Amino acid sequence: MINQALQHWRAGEASLGAWSNLPDIHLAETLARMGFDWICFDLQHGLMDYGDLTRLLPAICGQPVTPLIRVAANQPEQIGKVLDAGAHGVIVPMVNSAEDARRAASACRYPPAGTRSCGPLRDAMIEGFNYLATANEQIACIAMIETDEGLANVEAIAATEGVDALFVGPMDLCYGLGLAPGDFENPVFTAAIERILAATRSAGIAAGMFGYTAEMAHMAINNGFAFASAGTDISFFRSGAQQALTTASGEQNDNQKKAVY
């Protein structure tokens, strides 16, 4: 297997992804054809679970987009199970220490590098047992930094063997830093971001950002993040529907409209 997103990060090529909270197969199919580098299916906060994944991952297979999964918790069996279903990488929430990071990385890799249990169901279906030879190298382990404790240990986390990237959860990080949720321009928050970026640079790994808005994603890439999510399926849907409602209601300037029938 080849993890396209990981190749981009290793090559220093910034890329954008999409965040999926809804278990609709056809939303996933659509996203997979729009130019995002990766899609992250969210089992922590998203309205989906493992059973949904087994239907979503086949629907984007064969398209040039890397499937990532955010697991609900740093539990080896959860990480192993989503990898067996075909994920190319896992985003692990609430990684607060080097010990947490080792636990996550270990769950992503077969022995002797780690402790992943062997049973790569969909991967073997797709690739045969070549999978076993390449998985340890290609699976991405992505640790979320989103608490004050995680920030305090960020350099050790970034330096942990087997961690491929750090990923910022901005809302939880606000809470963790004692800020109001969404206070992303607070100097305390921006200093935290700088520290996380510095830690990834020192460790030679990638930094990623959950883009709370598309503007935030753009700024993150400009500031040195290797990857960011441009939004969630729900946000895409809602903004598109709101725009259509505004247009259809004529609340925009009618002058700009051309005849349509």
Next chain:
Amino acid sequence: MINQALQHWRAGEASLGAWSNLPDIHLAETLARMGFDWICFDLQHGLMDYGDLTRLLPAICGQPVTPLIRVAANQPEQIGKVLDAGAHGVIVPMVNSAEDARRAASACRYPPAGTRSCGPLRDAMIEGFNYLATANEQIACIAMIETDEGLANVEAIAATEGVDALFVGPMDLCYGLGLAPGDFENPVFTAAIERILAATRSAGIAAGMFGYTAEMAHMAINNGFAFASAGTDISFFRSGAQQALTTASGEQNDNQKKAVY
């Protein structure tokens, strides 16, 4: 029961709806809270079927939005079944003659007004048997005009007892008129639209339009249609995602962006 959308049409109040092609419960929940007057779940071309409806309709129940269903064909058992599941109206494709219109209207009404079979499962669950006393008056039967034959018979269709509205399917109507799909500014097309509007005015019923775009919906309302769909869930999603990708890529003018963290 009260059919809110039908009340609006009867009161001459123009309104906008949304078209649902995807069977995701949470997309439906979101749509139901955005200000659309009605949502039409599409069993003809949409990626959903009756089983999906049984999950979608409860998810929007209690919100101020009227559930309409486009059935796959003018078949009484299909019409009866979606009404039993809680639809407040049906959009019937390919109504080409007064006989077609009578068939559709009859399937929507209990005897002696029609031939609907009695078994209003979800309706009775929600309202009890008051439902039987109000359904014939409140259920909307909406006939699609989308072929040359339908256009030729539009006045008779509009005048059929029990038909509450006509609804234009613009792509099929293009095909039916021998035009290229999407040639909505062709005089042949616009003349057809005028004839349909005139037929509804004469018959004292409402006219509706499938808005191929939000602009088209706006124009339809401006031109006298009582209702129009502002877009589909897929189109909302795709346009929102495209916009986010553009913004996050920085392809828009960076000057307009404010700091976000």
Next chain:
Amino acid sequence: MINQALQHWRAGEASLGAWSNLPDIHLAETLARMGFDWICFDLQHGLMDYGDLTRLLPAICGQPVTPLIRVAANQPEQIGKVLDAGAHGVIVPMVNSAEDARRAASACRYPPAGTRSCGPLRDAMIEGFNYLATANEQIACIAMIETDEGLANVEAIAATEGVDALFVGPMDLCYGLGLAPGDFENPVFTAAIERILAATRSAGIAAGMFGYTAEMAHMAINNGFAFASAGTDISFFRSGAQQALTTASGEQNDNQKKAVY
């Protein structure tokens, strides 16, 4: 295969069934163990469709209860498909003429007795090809009498080769007879019931009744019906919940209660 319910009818043994409108596997499992002779899954008015059947029928297989299906309409492909999924009989709505009856019976039987297409998927899974040798004899074709036209032709319908039973739909029959829905004590209704019973006696086939209430089912059996439904899953659930709420609220006489902890 052996159709237990049909054997009972042929032996003149009255029996009770349950009506299923909800696609929950565990409700069906529970029903299958309570002593009902048959369960009818309703694809006409019930909140379920064919996909649900494929999950419900395996869940009651192996229990001593006969699976019947009410199809949405008298369409050969619908009848064939539910038989292929493992139904032992079909209840066909709105059989209004001998021609309707022949159409239904033909769809239930392989040539030369009928025109059922060969592909008994679940049946063959369960029994192997012994199924083909027994199906024509064991599959029950049950015609609903529920309109004035059906009543007018009831003797010819009962006498149609391949019809195994008639089944009364009382609410639709009220409508069809010009009565208020539920006016089951009206002499017009009771005379219709007598005529239907007489027609089945003459033809030597069974008569069945949709029991709108358990009392109605009891009376039907007492009056000569071979089978009746004692209620629906929704009615069972609602009455049990209402009873529990009353008891828990203490609205019943507290004197009768014994200590429970």
Next chain:
Amino acid sequence: MINQALQHWRAGEASLGAWSNLPDIHLAETLARMGFDWICFDLQHGLMDYGDLTRLLPAICGQPVTPLIRVAANQPEQIGKVLDAGAHGVIVPMVNSAEDARRAASACRYPPAGTRSCGPLRDAMIEGFNYLATANEQIACIAMIETDEGLANVEAIAATEGVDALFVGPMDLCYGLGLAPGDFENPVFTAAIERILAATRSAGIAAGMFGYTAEMAHMAINNGFAFASAGTDISFFRSGAQQALTTASGEQNDNQKKAVY
């Protein structure tokens, strides 16, 4: 958001709930309209999981009934995930110590009151970000007392900051006390109940009881419990079906029946 059930408890108004073990949307819709104050969907012993919840919670949204979830275990990610899906409270099994209670309460509250991770998907869909301002106050954390260890620590558990109620699991408590399951009248059991009630009174929080029967629920309310479940969906269904079968079989006195057709 407003948690109706919690308001009732805080106001000292006793209330009854229903327990849901089956993932059928329409059972839930029916329950939501019958007058129960709350419905608890059971992810510990019920035949449902998180994916079912995502379909069940929308189906009762908008009805005046509070959605509670019993999680399978006292795991923060499980608690967070069901809250994100729209639960207004969690019932946490096997809370055996103040430490267990703190763990549960922390998972229910955003920092600084707790450690809940931010991502209220359905809540935000329904309310927007007003949710974040009210959730910590309105989400109910309900700790189950159902072991000997839990009983031994019940006063400390009740006094734990953030615990809103205790809830008795009577079968497990029998086992935990070395009693036969169901021996609810044993003095050892009744003494335990009194101790739990006393602990809640001292702490100023509510006490709840899983009503093994409706009679048990009634007695619990009479004895000072603020809330109790009147039964489970399976018990409602089974008792209603049994009653109908008895009635239809004529095993009850026929004299009391009136004509039904």
Next chain:
Amino acid sequence: MINQALQHWRAGEASLGAWSNLPDIHLAETLARMGFDWICFDLQHGLMDYGDLTRLLPAICGQPVTPLIRVAANQPEQIGKVLDAGAHGVIVPMVNSAEDARRAASACRYPPAGTRSCGPLRDAMIEGFNYLATANEQIACIAMIETDEGLANVEAIAATEGVDALFVGPMDLCYGLGLAPGDFENPVFTAAIERILAATRSAGIAAGMFGYTAEMAHMAINNGFAFASAGTDISFFRSGAQQALTTASGEQNDNQKKAVY
């Protein structure tokens, strides 16, 4: 769009397909990678319906295998709906006359060639509106010959404009010819096969065979059929399981086994 299977037929290249009766996504994913030229999902006799298709078709999209659907009946709305979901061709059962054939072909093509209604949901998602320009040419309409009436009219059916292939249903054809099911070596059966092959050669279209066994498929290809199904998913599964059970039981000669641990 390009219909790979149709290209093979037009080029005179014989090919093998697989028949899918089970709605499991991962069986479909596996089949799509094994070298079959096409997979036919069976909505007539298979244990699946349209809702399943919406999950199965995305799972094989992107693999070099052509998705065909057998519809339950020759109904335009059924044909249109499966094409909208992404089928590249439809197999239509019980085509008994040239009129039947015209009805099927018309449902497969947009005007003016036919009467397909416009709404190619998944196709447009995958290809954009290029789909509309190519669909009429690439969609395959495949008529089943499986009754005596169909055989009597086979030359007219084969010559019908828009029919791309004939397909033999051998079990139904046995029944239709008055033979025992499975009597495939009866001269009456083999003569029918020869007549069907001759009709396709005269009309310049392809002939296909439902392979009741893999041997039958092989013989069909040898005898001039352009395509045949090598078996069904259920038959593949059952024969593989039976073989494994035999091997594991040691019922085969132990001498041939090599050590495995």
Next chain:
Amino acid sequence: MINQALQHWRAGEASLGAWSNLPDIHLAETLARMGFDWICFDLQHGLMDYGDLTRLLPAICGQPVTPLIRVAANQPEQIGKVLDAGAHGVIVPMVNSAEDARRAASACRYPPAGTRSCGPLRDAMIEGFNYLATANEQIACIAMIETDEGLANVEAIAATEGVDALFVGPMDLCYGLGLAPGDFENPVFTAAIERILAATRSAGIAAGMFGYTAEMAHMAINNGFAFASAGTDISFFRSGAQQALTTASGEQNDNQKKAVY
């Protein structure tokens, strides 16, 4: 309840099972009728989760096959939940110490033998409360030995009260022993197998083997294992499909084929 497989093990009768990775109801129904002694549904590596189990277990209930579940991890709430859904035994991965074994066994048994929480939903539905009297004796707790640590502690694990069998995971054991995955003939591996067998003999419990192939299962039984899986549903399916494709392609000797039509 009676656990048929456990009776066989206790009686010293070797038996074969099947491994299920796919959540298809009809595959399970088919397997249940083929002569396997047990079916293990795999929640660790299989493409299924708990929600699937609730549909799969009813589909095999009533057939003479014992339902086992491999849980994803040695977590009491996972074990309890699958038992409540009707499993007769659990296979627990990665049991590495006597402490791990005690944890697993405790989760399988009601107090005082263990700590299983009471709520046997499907079991009680099927058997009533007789279940509680028999479950502790009949539920099988099966501990997997598949790491070097587990091997080092195998005698203590086998001797743990409440452990009914050990089960070898050969691929993980290879990894754990520092061997290449699949190196089952390596003396290090075969010595490990001998040690595990000896431990079970000493403890008087059964030994089981995951049969990576049917040949491996056969050899395991020959070498003293009480039970082995003959293959997985995916392997059965793939080998059957491959065989059919080979046959239909004529790649086998045509001489051996008899006429089929």
